Amino acid sequence: MSLGVSRPRIEGPGKVTGGVRYAADEPVKNLAFGCIVTSTISRGRVADIDIAAVQGMPGLLGVIDHRTAPRLTPGVGSYFGPDDALQLLQDDTVPHAGRPIALVVAETLEQARAAADALPVNYVAEPHNTLFSEDNSAARPATPLYGPDLVIGDLAAELAASAAVVDEAYSTPEENCAAMEPHSATAWWDGDRLEAIDTNQGPFSIATVLSALFGLDLARIRIRAEHVGGGFGAKGMCGPQLILAVMATTMLGRPVRVSLTRHQVFLATGMRPPTVQRMRLGADADGRLRAMQHEATFSLSPLADYVEGFPELTKTLYAATAIHTKITAVPLDTVPPFSMRGPGATPGSFALESAMDELAERLGMDPVQLRLRNEPSVGPVSGLPFSSRNLVACLEEGARRFDWAARDHRPRLRREGRLLVGTGVAATSFSAGAFPSTASITAEVDGTFSVVIGASDIGTGARTALTAVAAEALGVGVDKVRIHIADSTLGPAWSAGGSRGTTSWTWAITEAAAQLRGHTGELPFTATADTAQLLELLATQERHSYSAVFAEATVDPATGEVRVRRLLGMFAIGRVVNPLLARSQVVGGMIGGLSMALHEEAVRDRHTGRPVNADFAGYHIAAHADIPDIEADFVDDHEPGIPLGVKGAGEIGNVGTAAAVANAVWHATGIRQRTLPLRLDRVLE
């Protein structure tokens, strides 16, 4: 048995001893360094870049701008459609502050930075709008990527018949993925083959985008992402570091490395858009939901489409007679938003699960009981059966471990010295499933197996988990399995994203293993599997991971300071491949959720439109001292219809935590906080 066993990461010793190499670490001969120049205006055009002024600076090899850059294929995009954010240095327009407008290349990083800092740029500025507000005349319906706006039942009638109604708005700010490793790429030509080492969440999909963008045959591109220091969504796209490094190596004929500074990560990579969400809930006196309305607005860039899928939980968690959802996008002159740490579900959950807590308050009900009362038998919107659904087990076991039964549900009753103390809960789901992937396994002469899959390990332990998956599927020990991942030439594979990495890759590996098991002939022998045809079976059921998060918080009424001192998450994520890694993943997610609740907020200057706190001094992320005792565990869960019974663990840890914390703050203080983060000034008000 290889599954369900806690094993440390294969690359763990290499990581803690500095032995493994991230994208900016790989030694490359004759390497040149690129430094990105970003725009300081929020909209307009570049009037002049005075390259002559920096000619002759030490080590300078060249400056690439819109006048000299290679032409890219228009219309290339990502998962969300055509993405003009990829069209770097193609013309003089400036669509947002922080847009890369030139690349300065020099012999050393310091020389490149010095020349980039000295490069004179003149702009023609045009009026911009970077201020997020619901009342924007350009607001429009979001793309129907996650399905159209939803109208089930007679909302007005159900609200009118309800014994209790909640009608409130909830806001979340712009946030940055802020992975520990800044985006970095090193690119060079090996004959007519383009090689790159890049920080990304899926080398194959990135190679596909690069191939289209530069009009290069995919077979002539090799992208590796051996070790990646966190992604959180913003490394799911083909990043500016890679596009500019490829341009530079093509023009200069030598290897070029482009690394974003921390500041540039904030300026030029995908962010979570700010949101305003209006929730209306109506229920009978016994807590049965009659009506749920979730109307959400988020910001967008005209450069690229994207949709924040807020109503995901509103369509999944509870049965109600009427369910209405609507998503509106407001175009602003900012960097385009992109997936971040449980996109859609995470901000959506803050609104829904805060509103559920308010409903429990109005009904005088236990918030756990309110959720249990509304457990649906089939998908509330789809009408499809659930493949498996263990939310009740998460709520009940979590409540037991948290000693929820002893809670007095009235607020502002617990005091410890001058501190107010409260507890809160949130229920959570995150969509699960699989996307097409290929895998090859070679049975070697010496009795070992080489597993090849274009997966990526962005710090999750995917390499280690997939080794166990292969061993389990082959019926051998993990010591017999060697795994190769994170290389675009290993074949099509889904990225580490959408909480579908492990599931998608597991499927392909188990298929290849099944082919090998029947083989009795000569060795070595290679079996290759492609799951593209197998996934249709998933469409007949609703598929989600579930969790319940419990939080205990203290509030200092003198300062407004909130401290979370206990977090407990019970998760149903299918069969747990490696409890040690899975626990790390969901605990990391809960820390991300706590960080969202209390700290993270990207602020833009009203006049310039520029981010004002675009670094780790100004953009606060939970640090060790902010993190309490965290308990995370898994209820018994097995996903039917997916090989080995696995399901996504990636993002669900993030989803419910912010609402659980905000609900605990209400319980402590008796005052609702409907705007994140729960800053001291907001709590004091």
Ligand code: MOS
């Ligand atoms: Mo995740 S935000 O789907 O990369």
